[in-house]
Amino acid sequence: LRDPSIFVKFPLKDKPGESLLIWTTTPWTLPANVAVMVHPDETYVRVRVGGEVLILMEARLEAVASELGWENYEVIERFPGSELEGLSYEHPLREMVPALKNLERGHVVILSSKYVSTEEGTGCVHAAPGHGQEDYEEVHLNRGLPILSPVDDSGRFTEEAGPYAGIPVRDANPKIIEDLEEFGALAGAGYIVHRYPVCWRCKTPLIIRATEQWFVHLSDLKDRLIEEMEKVRWSPGWARDRFRNWLEELRDWVISRQRFWGTPLPIWQCESCGHTVVVGSADELGELAGRRPAELHRPWVDEITFSCPKCGGTMRRVPDIVDVWYDSGVSFFASLGYPKNPEEFERLFPVDFITEGHDQTRGWFFSLLRLGVLLFGRAPYRSVLMHGFMLDEKGQEMHKSLGNFEPPDKIVAEVGRDAFRLFVMTRTQWSDIKFVWKDLRNMVRTLNTIWNIHTFASTYMADMELDEGYVRAHLSDLPAVDRWILSRAASVRDTVSRAMDSLSPHEAASAVLEFYVEDLSHLYLHAVRAALRGGGEEGRAKANVLFTVLRYMLPILGLFAPFIAEEIYQKSLKQDGEPVSVNMLPFPTERSDWKDLELESEMETVRAIIKAGLQARANAKLKRRAPLRELVVVTTDGEVQRAARDFADVLQMELNVKGVRVAAEPPEGEWTSVEFEGGRVYLPAKLTEEDML
Ligand SMILES: [Zn+2]
Ligand SMILES: [Zn+2]
Incomplete structure (x- = not known):
């Protein structure tokens, strides 16, 4: 200026x-x-x-x-x-x-x-x-x-x-x-x-002026506020430290504002002697004045006067309104109609969870705490998730005036609600997010993968009589790969539950996507595709497992991608007598009987073997579609040996080999080999006549 x-x-x-x-x-x-x-x-x-x-x-x-x-x-x-x-x-x-x-x-x-x-x-x-x-x-x-x-x-x-x-x-x-x-x-x-304070809205230079105002004496309450704030669960933890620092600097609260629109300050003052009455309710005002205002807002409330109990002079309302942070701070009971209708409030207070941006430490988080402690003697919420801001690709704030603002309706039109939601939900919630179109399009691809899993499954499941009883009856004799995918589903369910409880929804969302893409699509379906296509007894067995897993996971998917989950539910997975919407299904129950952490860890080893095997093929310039005689896994590690044997069918499929052998010593002859954590994989270095057969 x-x-x-x-x-x-x-x-x-x-x-x-x-x-x-x-x-x-x-x-x-x-x-x-x-x-x-x-x-x-x-x-x-x-x-x-x-x-x-x-x-x-x-x-x-x-x-x-x-x-x-x-x-x-x-x-x-x-x-x-x-x-x-x-x-x-x-x-x-x-x-x-x-x-x-x-x-x-x-x-x-x-x-x-x-x-x-x-x-x-x-x-x-x-x-x-x-x-x-x-x-x-x-x-x-x-x-x-x-x-x-x-x-x-x-x-x-x-x-x-x-x-x-x-x-x-x-x-x-x-x-x-x-x-x-x-x-x-x-x-x-x-x-x-120089820099000079201006109105944030119209940029008019501000005039700083001392005026008489009404205060709530808050500084004496600082220790109580900090004590109550400490009892709240904060995510992330450092939000608590930030809030504490802010509370340490607490000053008295200027509660009056010189505006027309707003909640009128319920203070009446005597014109003659200055005596002050703070009126607690409309009923109380009715008693004092002998009549109730038609409306508790201005201008009607200002017409209500009564005589001063001290000197008989006229008591008039002070013209001020209440700081709007008072209104936001009482939302925890005002939204439930308290005190007029106390039941809901008494049942729900204090609220379990609130969430807002990191600009609200001094804002809503504080205004709620302040009134919770002032009016009810405690924090009105049990837990807070503080989230970040959406920034543009370069990390700058989005503003219409800067031209870097992406309107949500445009985003929804381009990539859909589920992709937009997942894009946000998979990012660390309390960090600022850079809005990158490429990342949104990648999320569309991920959702396509999930959609394709269900399309593929319903193609093969359409004419089969499927039920979850099959898994219950055959759990212990199912092939390792089936027991593994069931275990993964049970584990992901537990991860989601834990992450949501600890106010880290991004960990939950990422675990769900990883399950569908890495476990279900890339590994399980790959491994069982042929059996499913082949039909018969084995095909029906695989279809029953897949059906069970997809149904178990669908309500979880619904938490993060409700639209696509609903479509899948309506089109293929909903059974007679079930609720009309996927979002009315209960969260799946824990399945400790499915869980086999040893098997899950074996599959991690199998993934390492596959990665090494593909590398060995690449080193020897052997395309994956050329079938090879044998994969030899050389190891002395008992767990690696078990993994290679339990999941020999998966290794055969993924590395396109006719057999899998586990050995303690490297094989004789010409081999290409790559190391992995726990051993080495060996593949024939070139195609022999035998391989061609
Ligand atoms: Zn202005
Ligand atoms: Zn008076």
Whole structure:
């Protein structure tokens, strides 16, 4: 923002010809000046410039002299800032501005090591406690000097500002500078481009102004709030630390706002004696006033008056409304109709779970906690999942005005709801997410894989009489690969349950996708495809296992991809008498009887063998479609031996070999071999006549 940058002389009362030199970028705050702050421990100088003596900080002298174009100046004295304490000065606008003229205590030098900088200005800081938090703290709270703020609610000067009355404060800057010049108080004027607070919405520069407000005395409650916050489960854990740090800095709560729309502040005040009544309910107001307002909002509620119990004067509502964070903070009971209808609230309080973005530490997480503790003596929620923001591909915030904003309806039209949802759900929830179209398209491919599994399955299952009883009856004699896929389904179900309980839905979503793609599509279906196609007894057995696994997993898939899961349910997996929607199915029960962690670990070894085998083929330039005589797994590790034997059929299929042999010693002859963790795989180095047969 471009603002005036002016240097002003404040003449000292008892030292004719000597002035404090101050600097400001807000000339409009000069009619509200109450004090000048100097740093007690910095060195200050008296400088003779022309015919007068100016006082400023030594560290600022060179910069100020060059900015004001002083050619001949002379330092006549150096001394610590603390010596200036208590000196009185004559405000140059005093005679014109009633607020300044009527100021009884003020226009003195005070010390502040906190708010006087050696980096800018003159080291003599103009302080207007009515127009700045820091000045308010140092001048009013710490020194007890009065507050001047001759500015009204519309941002214009009041009568107290004399000739500036009625002018919007920033528009008065030129006139104030002119007047200072006329009184010989201006030492220099220019412009500065600097950071200045503006309205987030319309960019209008803000006016900081001290006003009377209603507060809730919260600082004494800090320890209680922290205690309650500690009992909440936070995901991620560091959200708790962030919240604690924020609570440590807690100040009292300004609960009043000067707006028309909103929840009216229920405070009535006596016009005559100032007696205050806080009204607790519409009934209470009805009793006090003898009638109830037609509406509890403005303007109706403002018509309700009653007589003061102290002096008989008229009690009127203060015109303020309540901070909107009050409204957001009571959502935990207001949304349930409490206190009018207490049943639901009493059943559900405190709520199990809330989730919001990481900007809400100071926002909703806090506003709920604050009112939970104030009104019910405890945190109103048991657990919080704090999520990240969606950023653009380069990691920048998305804004319509920057043109990098992707509207959700466009995303849904391009890739569908399930892909969009999974894209978000598989990312670490509390990290910001970069929106990358390629990642969304990959998610579409993953969903296609899941869809194809079911299309394939229903092709073979269509004419079969299938039921889950088959698995129950034959569990222990099922082939290893069938027992493995059942075990994986049971394990993934447990992983999902655990991850959801620990508020890490991304771990759950990733486990589900990995199951469908890596376990079911790439491994299991590959291994059993031929048997399924072959039909007969074996085909029906595989179909029964597949049917059981798909039905077991479908309600879990429904948590993360509800639309595709619904379609699959309606088209192929729903049985007579089952609920109308997949999302009405219960979460699957634990299947510890299916679980065989040893078998799952064996399959990990098999995966390593397959990977090594494919590498060996590539090294020897043997295409996978050329069938080879034999795979030899050389190992002395008992578990690897077991894995290769249990899953010989899977290895045969995946590496396209006619036999699998486990040996302790490398085979004789020409072989290509690759190492894996636990052993080495050997494949014939070239095709022999025998291989061709
Ligand atoms: Zn605005
Ligand atoms: Zn009264």
